Every structure is written in C-alpha cells, then in structure tokens.
Amino acid sequence: MKIKNVSRRRRSLALREYAAFYGFVAPWLIGLLVFTLYPLLASLYYSLTDFNGVEMNFIGLENYVKMFSQPLFYQSLWVTVRYAVVVVPLNMVAALALALLMNQQIPLLSFWRTLYFLPSIISGVASAMLWRWILNPDMGLLNSLLMLVNIESPRWFWDERWALPAYWLMSLWSVGGSLVIYLAGLQGVPTALYEAAELDGANAWQRLTRVTLPMISPVLLFSFITNLISSFQIFTQVFVISGQGSGGGISLGGPNNSTLMYVLYLISNGIRSNRLGYGSALSWVLFLIIMALTMLFLRLSQRLVYYEDESVR
Amino acid sequence: MNDTSNYEGRRQNVWIRLLSTVLVMLGSVVIILPLVWMVSTSLKTAGNVFSIPPEFIPREAETIEVDGKKYVLYDVQLAGEVKTLAMVRLHPETSEFFDPENPELRYYAPATDATKHRIVRFHWENYRTIWTYEYAPFSRYLANTVFYATFSTLGSVLVNSFVAFGFARLRAPGKNLLFLIVLGTMMIPVYATIIPQYVMWARQIPELLHSLLGVNVKLIDTYWPLILPSFFGSAYEIFLMRQFFSTIPRDYDDSARVDGASYVQIWWRVILPMASPVLLAVGMIDVMFYWNEYFYPLIYLNSPEKLPLSVGLATFQGVYTISGPPPFHLIMAASLVSLLPLVVIFFALNRYFIQGVVVSGIKG
Numbered sequence: 001m002k003i004k005n006v007s008r009r010r011r012s013l014a015l016r017e018y019a020a021f022y023g024f025v026a027p028w029l030i031g032l033l034v035f036t037l038y039p040l041l042a043s044l045y046y047s048l049t050d051f052n053g054v055e056m057n058f059i060g061l062e063n064y065v066k067m068f069s070q071p072l073f074y075q076s077l078w079v080t081v082r083y084a085v086v087v088v089p090l091n092m093v094a095a096l097a098l099a100l101l102m103n104q105q106i107p108l109l110s111f112w113r114t115l116y117f118l119p120s121i122i123s124g125v126a127s128a129m130l131w132r133w134i135l136n137p138d139m140g141l142l143n144s145l146l147m148l149v150n151i152e153s154p155r156w157f158w159d160e161r162w163a164l165p166a167y168w169l170m171s172l173w174s175v176g177g178s179l180v181i182y183l184a185g186l187q188g189v190p191t192a193l194y195e196a197a198e199l200d201g202a203n204a205w206q207r208l209t210r211v212t213l214p215m216i217s218p219v220l221l222f223s224f225i226t227n228l229i230s231s232f233q234i235f236t237q238v239f240v241i242s243g244q245g246s247g248g249g250i251s252l253g254g255p256n257n258s259t260l261m262y263v264l265y266l267i268s269n270g271i272r273s274n275r276l277g278y279g280s281a282l283s284w285v286l287f288l289i290i291m292a293l294t295m296l297f298l299r300l301s302q303r304l305v306y307y308e309d310e311s312v313r
Numbered sequence: 314m315n316d317t318s319n320y321e322g323r324r325q326n327v328w329i330r331l332l333s334t335v336l337v338m339l340g341s342v343v344i345i346l347p348l349v350w351m352v353s354t355s356l357k358t359a360g361n362v363f364s365i366p367p368e369f370i371p372r373e374a375e376t377i378e379v380d381g382k383k384y385v386l387y388d389v390q391l392a393g394e395v396k397t398l399a400m401v402r403l404h405p406e407t408s409e410f411f412d413p414e415n416p417e418l419r420y421y422a423p424a425t426d427a428t429k430h431r432i433v434r435f436h437w438e439n440y441r442t443i444w445t446y447e448y449a450p451f452s453r454y455l456a457n458t459v460f461y462a463t464f465s466t467l468g469s470v471l472v473n474s475f476v477a478f479g480f481a482r483l484r485a486p487g488k489n490l491l492f493l494i495v496l497g498t499m500m501i502p503v504y505a506t507i508i509p510q511y512v513m514w515a516r517q518i519p520e521l522l523h524s525l526l527g528v529n530v531k532l533i534d535t536y537w538p539l540i541l542p543s544f545f546g547s548a549y550e551i552f553l554m555r556q557f558f559s560t561i562p563r564d565y566d567d568s569a570r571v572d573g574a575s576y577v578q579i580w581w582r583v584i585l586p587m588a589s590p591v592l593l594a595v596g597m598i599d600v601m602f603y604w605n606e607y608f609y610p611l612i613y614l615n616s617p618e619k620l621p622l623s624v625g626l627a628t629f630q631g632v633y634t635i636s637g638p639p640p641f642h643l644i645m646a647a648s649l650v651s652l653l654p655l656v657v658i659f660f661a662l663n664r665y666f667i668q669g670v671v672v673s674g675i676k677g
C-alpha cells in the first residue's frame with residue numbers, strides 16, 4: 001500500500017517535470033514552428049509557384065529551370081565563391097598569426113586585444129561608408145598614400161577588376177573577431193604540453209604544428225564553418241557601397257556585376273522586383289548550399305580535428 | 314629549473330617577445346588608422362576633406378576680413394624672412410599682399426614664394442549640423458535604435474535563458490530530439506525564410522487578428538516584426554546558455570526544491586544570478602547585433618521617421634549625395650555618433666564583451 005503511494009507520488013512528480021519542461025521550451029517551440037519551420041516549408045512551396053505578392057499559381061520546377069539558365073545566377077555564385085575562397089583563409093591566417101604573436105606574453109595584452117577588436121563592433125553600414133571613403137579612387141586615404149610613393153593606384157570599387165579585391169581588403173580590417181577567439185583558444189592550451197614537447201627536443205615549428213594547432217583545431221574548425229557561412233551571406237557592405245543611395249555611380253553589385261553577391265542577386269531579382277516565387281527558389285538553393293558545405297566540412301574535418309574530451313562529440 | 318639550457322631559452326624568449334610586440338604594434342597601426350581618418354575627416358570642412366597629401370590633423374587656410382572683404386593669408390618669403398600677409402591679387406611675378414596689422418603697407422612677391430598660411434582648426438560644428446538636417450532625422454534614428462536594441466536584447470536574454478533552463482535542468486521524453494533540432498536550426502540562413510516571414514507579417518497575421526478579434530492592424534512599417542521574434546528564442550543562444558547552465562552544480566536546485574521553490578523560481582532566483590556574467594556577455598553581443606542590424610529594418614520599415622541608425626545612415630549618405638560631391642565630413646561625423654554609444658559600452662564592459670565573443674564564437 002505504502003509502496004504504491006510512493007511510486008504514484010513519484011510518477012506525478014515526474015509528470016510535473018515533463019509538463020514543466022514543455023512549459024519552459026514552449027516559447028522556443030512556438031517560435032520554431034512560426035518563424036522557422038513554417039517559413040522554410042512555405043518558401044519551398046512558393047518556389048514552385050509564380051507568386052508575385054498577389055497571385056500564386058503552381059508552376060512546378062519552372063523557377064529552378066529558369067534559375068539554371070540565367071547567366072546572372074552563375075555570375076552571382078561565382079562572385080560569392082571568389083569572395084569566400086579568399087576571405088575565409090585570409091582572415092583565419094591573419095587572425096591566427098596575430099593570436100600566436102599575442103600569445104608570446106607580450107606586454108599590455110588586453111590593450112592590444114581591445115584595439116584589434118574595435119573595428120568588429122562597427123556596424124556593416126558605418127564601416128562600409130568609411131571604406132568607401134578610404135578607397136575613393138581620387139581623394140581617398142589609401143590612394144593618396146600610394147600616390148606619395150608613386151604607385152599607380154587602382155580605382156577599387158569603381159573598377160570591375162578591383163572591386164572584389166577591395167572587399168577582400170575591407171574584410172581584413174575586422175580580423176579582431178576571430179583573433180579574440182583564437183587567442184582564448186591558445187591561452188587554454190596547457191603549458192605542460194609545451195614543456196613535455198621541449199623535453200622531447202621539439203623545435204618551435206614542431207611545437208606549433210604538433211601541439212598548438214591540434215589543440216586549438218576544434219576552435220579553428222568552428223571558426224572556419226561560421227566564417228564560411230557568413231561570407232556566403234555577405235550583403236550589407238556590398239548593398240551600402242554599391243547600392244541605392246550610395247551615390248557616385250556604381251550600380252548595385254557593380255561595376256558590371258563584378259560584386260553581385262548571391263544574396264544581392266536574391267534581393268534584387270527576387271524580393272525587390274516582386275518575383276517572390278523565383279526569390280524563394282533562390283533562397284532554398286542558398287539554404288541547400290550552406291547545409292551541404294557545413295556537412296561536407298564537418299565530415300572532412302573528422303580526422304583533422306582533435307577533441308580532448310571525447311564526450312563533446 | 315635553473316640550469317643553463319633554460320637560461321638560453323629565456324634569452325631567446327626575450328627576443329621573441331620583443332619581435333612579437335613590435336609586429337603586434339605595427340599591425341595595430343593599420344587597424345587604427347582608418348578610425349583616426351574617420352575622426353579626422355569628421356572635423357574638417359567640405360573644402361579641405363580633399364587635401365592632397367592627406368592630412369590627419371585638419372588644417373586650413375586662414376582668412377581675415379578687412380572692410381567687409383575676405384582675404385586669404387599667405388606665408389610670403391621676403392628677402393630672407395617669412396611674413397604672414399593677406400593676398401590682394403594673384404600674379405605669377407608680382408602678387409600683391411598687405412600686412413594685416415598695417416593694411417596700408419603693400420608687398421609684392423612672385424606667386425611661387427607664397428604658400429597659404431594654414432592653421433589647425435577642428436570643426437566641431439559638424440557634429441551639430443548632423444542633428445539638424447531636415448531630410449534625415451538623426452535623433453529619431455538614434456531613439457529608434459535604442460528602442461529596438463533594448464527590447465530585442467531584453468527579450469532575447471530573458472527567453473533564451475528560460476528555454477535553456479528547461480534543456481539544462483528538466484527531464485522529459487522527447488528532450489534529446491528537441492535539442493538536436495535546436496542544433497540543426499542554427500545554420501538556417503535568414504534569407505531562406507525571409508519571403509514567407511514578410512508575407513506573414515504583411516498579410517497572414519493581420520488577417521488572423523482580424524478574423525479572431527475583429528481588429529485591423531498594420532504590422533509592416535512597425536517594430537513588431539523586428540522585436541517580437543526575439544521573444545521566441547534563438548537556437549544559438551539557447552545552445553550557449555544551456556552549455557553554461559549545465560556547469561552549475563545541481564545541489565543549488567535541490568536545496569531550493571527542498572525549500573519549496575518552483576522551477577520558475579529556481580530559474581529566476583538561483584540560476585540567473587549565478588549565470589549573470591554569461592548573461593551579460595551574451596547580452597552585449599545581442600546589443601551589438603541589434604544596434605548594427607541592417608537587413609530586417611531594411612525589409613520591414615519604410616517611413617523615414619521609423620528607421621534605425623543603420624538604415625538611416627545609409628539614407629543620410631544618399632540624401633546628401635543628390636547634389637554635389639558626398640559631404641564625407643558629415644557622413645563620418647554621423648557614423649561616429651552612431652557608433653559612440655556602442656563604443657562606450659564596449660570600453661566600459663570590455664571584459665564581458667570579449668568573453669561574449671569568445672563563448673559565442675560570433676564574429677563582429
């Protein structure tokens with residue numbers, strides 16, 4: 001009799017905990033359904049229609065067929081890939097090199113760290129406007145300095161060969177974000193490992209490649225994937241620099257579509273021209289690309305990344 | 314410990330430290346130069362923004378007024394001495410000058426011997442000008458951004474910590490599956506869902522409210538689509554907070570349970586106070602994110618008086634550029650003012666900010 005009571009009591013306690021759990025996660029669950037899953041599925045459906053904001057007719061795969069026959073679609077993919085392929089490694093190598101230097105017990109460490117991070121808190125808009133001014137071909141700071149040393153300076157955002165490199169350069173300015181993360185990773189490597197390596201006669205290069213890099217490889221992998229995802233979705237800078245209201249005669253994604261990033265194409269050809277069906281198809285392709293890249297690199301990295309605590313994965 | 318090999322190693326270390334410091338310093342110059350240039354430009358006039366070679370300290374030619382006429386001052390070389398004189402007439406061989414202290418006294422010199430008398434002058438009034446520009450209500454932008462960032466951050470920190478508490482502390486069937494979904498939704502790009510989300514706010518939610526409550530509401534061009542979603546959690550921050558909450562010993566919860574506290578009380582009175590450094594760190598990242606957010610406001614807002622700073626700044630640039638060259642001095646002043654609150658918070662709470670970046674792995 002007594003035992004039965006206890007187990008019933010325990011059961012009702014457990015039931016209360018279940019109910020409490022669903023109560024706690026309810027806001028997220030509702031948000032997931034309303035703001036993520038429904039829109040994701042709806043955009044998949046829209047992508048099979050000619051939805052223009054008012055009318056919607058089912059047209060099957062026509063949007064996708066059309067997409068793959070558009071030169072601008074390929075152009076935007078190509079531009080985005082060229083942006084990401086340069087910016088991600090450039091940023092990571094620069095950030096890692098700086099983090100390694102800063103990890104040599106240099107004086108005023110937190111001062112330097114703060115300084116390098118400062119550009120990262122500056123909004124995409126403000127930094128875009130700043131760089132548009134610094135890279136102004138005739139009166140900008142960089143070209144004026146280059147002129148002083150008699151280097152013939154490129155016209156940056158105004159020249160279709162130099163516009164994309166200008167964005168590479170600009171991305172380097174916000175190296176501080178990754179730098180701060182890597183530095184924290186480096187500081188977490190136990191000194192005992194270095195001492196042991198030194199005892200075994202490892203030189204500086206061996207200590208770097210055999211101890212440091214393996215130990216921070218999870219940090220590097222995570223940073224690589226987030227960098228890749230965000231560089232594939234670059235939008236604000238390009239929109240502000242070449243877009244409406246920027247003045248000075250660059251067309252959106254220009255000159256001559258040389259900076260037509262994928263998201264820019266999605267916005268200008270899908271959303272702003274009210275071809276919402278076509279835009280949805282583009283957004284699903286972006287979603288699939290990002291999923292595929294993430295999966296691919298997670299899979300590829302399985303052998304390259306060392307997890308100290310196996311239970312993490 | 315004190316053998317010779319170690320001494321050798323330490324001496325090598327001094328050089329490495331020195332070299333590292335020098336390289337880090339050099340790099341920091343490159344990082345800081347654009348910011349200095351931004352400040353410098355913001356204190357110039359439209360005229361001397363375009364000086365070649367570039368000047369970091371704003372200098373300009375000085376002028377004087379004599380009998381209602383303006384004259385530019387020049388440094389003129391006269392028989393070995395340099396005098397500061399006002400120019401009356403420019404001529405290759407015989408430019409005419411007079412002494413500002415004694416206007417009757419005339420001097421003649423070739424134009425090549427005269428250079429403009431430049432003095433350092435900071436145009437702080439640029440910072441006043443941007444507030445009064447009629448087509449770009451800067452103070453409204455600022456107020457809107459403060460409103461947007463405050464409420465979104467508040468909602469985000471509150472709800473994410475609430476949901477994370479459930480994942481970290483409570484047992485229920487289906488929990489692991491739901492947590493996998495949290496992880497899985499982290500990489501869905503905003504651009505993949507934006508079109509249906511827009512349709513939802515523009516049409517479906519107003520229609521639903523109309524049929525349920527009989528009210529007519531317009532949600533586009535309001536802050537509802539921007540702020541409300543942050544009250545429904547974000548996968549990434551739920552994940553981060555859950556990880557942190559899991560490190561807090563359960564003994565605290567248990568003793569609170571014994572004292573008769575409910576789960577909500579445990580979340581509010583036990584976990585939140587203990588997690589406050591992490592909440593502050595994540596909150597800082599949120600403030601930074603919403604302060605700078607450009608895409609959603611661009612999509613959902615149209616009225617000039619409703620725009621936040623991010624979108625407003627871009628309009629600001631556009632409005633000015635319609636006539637004449639862009640007034641870079643005003644654009645830079647406006648950008649700086651828009652960043653200032655964030656920079657102040659950044660320096661005041663630097664430790665939490667950096668920690669926030671580290672735990673979240675978000676790049677700025």
